[in-house]
Amino acid sequence: MTREEVLAVVARHLASSVDGLDPKTIDPMRSMKDYGANSLDIVEVVSGAMRELKVKVPRTELNKLTNLDGLVGLLYDIKSNTGELAKP
Amino acid sequence: MSWEASQFSLADFYYSDSDSPLTPPADYVAWRRDTAWATSLYEPVLCDPAGPINRLRTATGEQRVINMTSYGYLGLVRHPKVIAAAKQALDDYGTGACGSPILSGKSTLYQALEIKLSALTGYPAVLLFNSGFGGALGCAAGLMRKGDVAVVDARAHISMVDGLKVGGAKIAFFEHNSARALDEVLSAHNGARRLIFVDGLYSMDGDLADLPALIAVAESHGVGILVDEAHSFLCCGNTGGGVVEHFGMRAKVGVQYGTLSKAFSCGGGFAAASTDLIDYLRFYANTYGFTCAMPPSVVAAASAVIDVMQTETWRRAQLWENAAYFRTQLQSLGINTGESTSYVVPIVVGENRALLYQLGHQLREHGLFVTPVDYPTVALDQARFRASVTALHTRALLDQALQIIEDVFVPAMREKGLLRARAM
Secondary structure, three states: OOHHHHHHHHHHHHHHHOOOOOHHHOOOOOOOHHHOOOHHHHHHHHHHHHHHHOOOOOHHHHOOOOOHHHHHHHHHHHHHOOOOOOOO | OOHHHHHOOHHHOOOOOOOOOOOOOHHHHHHHHHOHHHHOOOOOOEOOOOOOEEEEEOOOOEEEEEEOOOOOOOOOOOOHHHHHHHHHHHHHHOOOOOOOOOOOOOOHHHHHHHHHHHHHHOOOEEEEEOOHHHHHHHHHHHHOOOOOEEEEEOOOOHHHHHHHHHHOOEEEEEOOOOHHHHHHHHHHOOOOOEEEEEEOEOOOOOOEOOHHHHHHHHHHHOOEEEEEOOOOOOOOOOOOOHHHHHOOOHHHOOEEEEEOOOOOOOOOEEEEEOHHHHHHHHHHOHHHHOOOOOOHHHHHHHHHHHHHHHHOOHHHHHHHHHHHHHHHHHHHOOOOOOOOOOOEEEEEEEOOHHHHHHHHHHHHHOOEEOEEEOOOOOOHHHEEEEEEOOOOOOHHHHHHHHHHHHHHHHHHHHHOOOOOOOOO
16 A cells, blocks of 8 residues: 555545545645644544554554644554554 | 553544444453553442542452542532431432423422522523433533534533534534634634533633633624533532632523532532523433433432532632642642642643553552543643542641652652652
8 A cells, every 4th residue: 555545545534524625635744633623533534544544553642743644654654564553 | 551551542442443333342452451450540439428538449348548539529428418308308209200301200399409500500590400411411412503613622521522423513622711712713613603612610620711711702703602510510609600600700601501410419410591592402402301300319419508508608618728728739849730720630640641550559559549530531741630629628638648649649750750840
């Protein structure tokens, strides 16, 4: 799976949570909050994307991210490796 | 907790990936097993009525603890007049209401409580609920629909948020207690049917809603406000009418919601508003009409509490005096008490969640019963103990509690470099 495909998954889930958002117009350098998602929406988007991608990332790690690109990068890295977060 | 376990929290298992909804996610089950020691602090079993001192059931027997977890802020749970009223109601009305309030569950006791709460709140009409959480959920769901926008303080209680999800309204959070942020969110949703939701006193932080500033913004947008006084009603305001009374905002708040389970030490909740609005909620707040009315003994006890607090106003004064003392003493130890200005006092640990549970066990072993509050209930870097002061904590008990904190909490936090410089 490519990084662009991971972005497409995240963008589709975000668009389904935010009224009137076209997934093709999503800029990965912006945050979900920038697109009007509230904290409950963000949980839905991330959880839905992780379920579809079959990866698991602790929410504590996700809180460090600042934009969609960071989320996509993290999900892509995990998907590309073992499906799990690397231990310190 | 192991490293792997401490990386996860309840935020990670809300959406299950198991094959059946009847099967919890396997990783949740494993995580619960791995964190059993830490989370054994939750669901403790008390051997006596909640008070300043309690006996907790342990694996080997019982343990005496100073209880700083109780919502019974005014110390009314063992009040003889309240207990007598409940017993009398059992004799006169039996054990249950045996019907929804709409159909057959209202008694003369029930009606009397509605009238007393109406007088205490200053609103013409009141609706009683058999659950504080359920009543809040029902009000939010009953007022807001798909297409509406609920403008909600970011730290508002989950009962309102759950109700808004049920009703289908869009939820727009604003930064906690920020009039500027409220203004921005209201402006962003201009044109929609909007209602603001705030707590009177925030249950995990102990600060009051800045109603004067928030309501000024609300009025500038022509938007109404609902104030959830679950933790403030009876304790705040000159007559116990909550934060709304404290700030002199009664005429400006559309709905005042309160519970009968906290300071009342009984159970249930109520909404106070205009007669027409309450009559609307009567049929659209489903947690009112589609469930059994409160048991008569609980109704009678809540009613007796209102009578007691007409004369025993010293309880309110003592509560605030105790809270100020405890909070000030904690701060003098260098402890972060967040934004608290009330009897709910956070003792902040920070992002070291493993330390939170380690300290929780040590404090309890030394005889101090405080509640650990972990992410996602509070922010990731704000894990804490929630200490609640009551009117019945004596100065000697508060000093004992503070000594335990100084002996156990302070050295551990200092060792980790997590303590502020000691206040002089």
